Amino acid sequence: MEAKNISYSYDEKTVIDNLSIELPNKGITSIIGPNGSGKSTLLKILTGQIKDYEGNVFYNDNNLREISIKNRSSIVAYFNQREKIYGSISVRSILDLSNHHELDYSEYLEYLNLTDKLDIPFNSLSGGQQQVLLIIAVLIESTEYVYLDEPFNNLDPKYKKQVVKLIKDAKNKQSFFIVDHDLDTLAQLSDYVILYNNGSIIKQGITKDIIQKDSLENTFETEFNFNLDNEGNSRIFQTF
Amino acid sequence: MSMESKTRLNKFLIFNAVLLLILLYLNISFGDSSVINPFNVKGTNAAVLQLRLSRTVVAMFTGALISISGLYLQLIFRNNLVDPGLVGLTSSANFFKNLLVIFLPIFLGSKIIYGAVGSLLLIGILVWIKAKDVSPTKFVLFGVCLSVFFTCLNQILNYITHNQESSIFAGFNLISPNQAYLMIILGCILLTLLILFDKYIPYYSFNDNKIIELGIDIRKINIYILLIISIVISTVVGIVGEFLFLGIVIPNIVKQIDGIKTNRYFIDTILLGSNLMILSDFLGRNLFYPVEIPAALICNIICAPILFYFVIRGSNGSEEY
Numbered sequence: 295m296e297a298k299n300i301s302y303s304y305d306e307k308t309v310i311d312n313l314s315i316e317l318p319n320k321g322i323t324s325i326i327g328p329n330g331s332g333k334s335t336l337l338k339i340l341t342g343q344i345k346d347y348e349g350n351v352f353y354n355d356n357n358l359r360e361i362s363i364k365n366r367s368s369i370v371a372y373f374n375q376r377e378k379i380y381g382s383i384s385v386r387s388i389l390d391l392s393n394h395h396e397l398d399y400s401e402y403l404e405y406l407n408l409t410d411k412l413d414i415p416f417n418s419l420s421g422g423q424q425q426v427l428l429i430i431a432v433l434i435e436s437t438e439y440v441y442l443d444e445p446f447n448n449l450d451p452k453y454k455k456q457v458v459k460l461i462k463d464a465k466n467k468q469s470f471f472i473v474d475h476d477l478d479t480l481a482q483l484s485d486y487v488i489l490y491n492n493g494s495i496i497k498q499g500i501t502k503d504i505i506q507k508d509s510l511e512n513t514f515e516t517e518f519n520f521n522l523d524n525e526g527n528s529r530i531f532q533t534f
Numbered sequence: 535m536s537m538e539s540k541t542r543l544n545k546f547l548i549f550n551a552v553l554l555l556i557l558l559y560l561n562i563s564f565g566d567s568s569v570i571n572p573f574n575v576k577g578t579n580a581a582v583l584q585l586r587l588s589r590t591v592v593a594m595f596t597g598a599l600i601s602i603s604g605l606y607l608q609l610i611f612r613n614n615l616v617d618p619g620l621v622g623l624t625s626s627a628n629f630f631k632n633l634l635v636i637f638l639p640i641f642l643g644s645k646i647i648y649g650a651v652g653s654l655l656l657i658g659i660l661v662w663i664k665a666k667d668v669s670p671t672k673f674v675l676f677g678v679c680l681s682v683f684f685t686c687l688n689q690i691l692n693y694i695t696h697n698q699e700s701s702i703f704a705g706f707n708l709i710s711p712n713q714a715y716l717m718i719i720l721g722c723i724l725l726t727l728l729i730l731f732d733k734y735i736p737y738y739s740f741n742d743n744k745i746i747e748l749g750i751d752i753r754k755i756n757i758y759i760l761l762i763i764s765i766v767i768s769t770v771v772g773i774v775g776e777f778l779f780l781g782i783v784i785p786n787i788v789k790q791i792d793g794i795k796t797n798r799y800f801i802d803t804i805l806l807g808s809n810l811m812i813l814s815d816f817l818g819r820n821l822f823y824p825v826e827i828p829a830a831l832i833c834n835i836i837c838a839p840i841l842f843y844f845v846i847r848g849s850n851g852s853e854e855y
Contacts, residue, residue, distance in 0.1 A: 341747070342746075363746055364749045366747070367747060367749030368749075372747055378741060380612050380738065380739050380741075381738070381739050381789065381796075382789060382794050383794055383796060387736050388739070391737060391740075392748065394748075414794075416739075435747075
């Protein structure tokens with residue numbers, strides 16, 4: 295995926311300013327930045343939900359504006375933690391409607407211990423269960439690029455760990471682009487990180503080069519602590 | 535839960551189908567203090583039978599068409615409180631029908647065409663309002679304002695033109711055999727067209743962007759459905775008149791009973807809608823004989839408390855859906 299010279303304004307406010315970005319077709323890229331910096335807006339542009347932007351987005355050299363809806367469905371999938379499901383629909387229906395390639399999703403459900411939830415109304419589940427199932431639905435769409443907007447919000451530690459594992463397992467087949475505020479999880483999960491603020495990229499590169507104390511503190515204007523865990527990985531803690 | 539829903543669902547379908555047959559028989563056989571055996575008609579009863587058949591068939595299609603329109607409107611606008619009457623579709627169709635017949639030629643089906651101008655206009659306004667991202671309650675309030683506006687315009691037109699034909703409360707007492715034939719033909723065509731979109735019903739659980747992501751051009755599909763609904767509304771208004779509440783109550787009952795079995799929404803909605811309308815006609819004709827109460831009034835009396843229940847309860851605890 296390549297986005298060139300993307301600019302977008304809303305209510306006379308520049309949200310994204312002449313941004314260019316490339317995503318590999320495999321691996322996990324995270325974008326981190328303060329609230330209101332335009333990260334979610336960028337995701338909506340890259341997934342075609344916002345159309346009135348300047349610049350171009352290319353998937354496999356095809357302009358996103360010119361890709362048909364049918365073809366786009368095999369290229370891009372998007373999860374938004376604010377996504378709403380209307381009415382009475384079963385979990386099974388949600389997954390089946392997302393399952394273009396008729397994959398066997400029972401393994402996902404067994405891993406998450408949600409097999410017994412297949413034939414109950416989706417909206418009767420807890421918020422965390424709904425979120426996890428919507429992430430599963432996005433994964434089984436089996437698109438080339440998967441965009442996740444705050445996937446770890448509302449998840450308890452166990453679900454978070456399981457979702458991280460599922461994403462890691464899929465990263466050799468798909469390209470993930472994740473926006474979230476859980477910096478510690480992103481630091482462990484991502485191959486590449488983009489530091490983003492005020493509609494522009496500040497820095498980008500492999501995770502260990504970008505997730506640095508100074509960079510984070512300058513971007514978020516707050517203090518962080520970096521400690522090593524038992525396996526020697528750098529862990530990020532915010533100090534209060 | 536799935537077994538319970540399945541058992542409840544099968545019974546509901548069978549109940550509606552059997553009830554339809556019973557109501558068809560009752561409405562054709564009983565009325566005007568005379569009883570006709572529809573399977574053994576003699577003498578002048580043949581004419582009476584033809585009239586009763588006409589109104590019963592039109593009532594059946596009216597109930598089905600209004601109800602299914604309500605279902606699709608609720609799905610498209612993601613709003614359980616949307617009803618063709620409540621949001622102004624029927625009143626705008628009625629106004630334009632009454633307005634344009636003054637200036638334009640009248641021929642078979644002309645009232646339907648002229649009414650379609652009004653319903654198409656209203657649909658355009660509703661889509662525009664929805665695009666402003668207003669809350670579901672505000673959306674319905676806008677619709678109510680539009681409904682009152684066109685109802686008042688229509689009443690002014692009636693006063694000016696001394697139009698006795700038009701009434702706020704529709705009934706089937708003036709239905710002719712020709713109108714019945716027209717309703718049968720158009721009703722079958724319109725229901726057939728709408729059933730083509732039945733497979734998209736589960737997708738409306740997602741928002742439009744998500745449905746597009748799944749490869750379905752839902753915006754085009756919505757346009758097709760709304761165009762068909764505008765013809766549905768103008769057909770009902772052109773042949774019979776305006777109805778309120780049916781299009782909100784029937785889909786909500788069906789969604790309540792069918793639950794996650796969205797593949798049954800279509801058939802259950804048209805069956806239950808037909809049943810309620812035939813029952814309303816039957817009660818209107820026979821309850822206070824020789825006075826005939828318009829079916830729309832009876833229907834409103836039945837639907838209003840049910841609507842009250844749904845508004846208080848909130849479908850699935852959510853105001854929006």
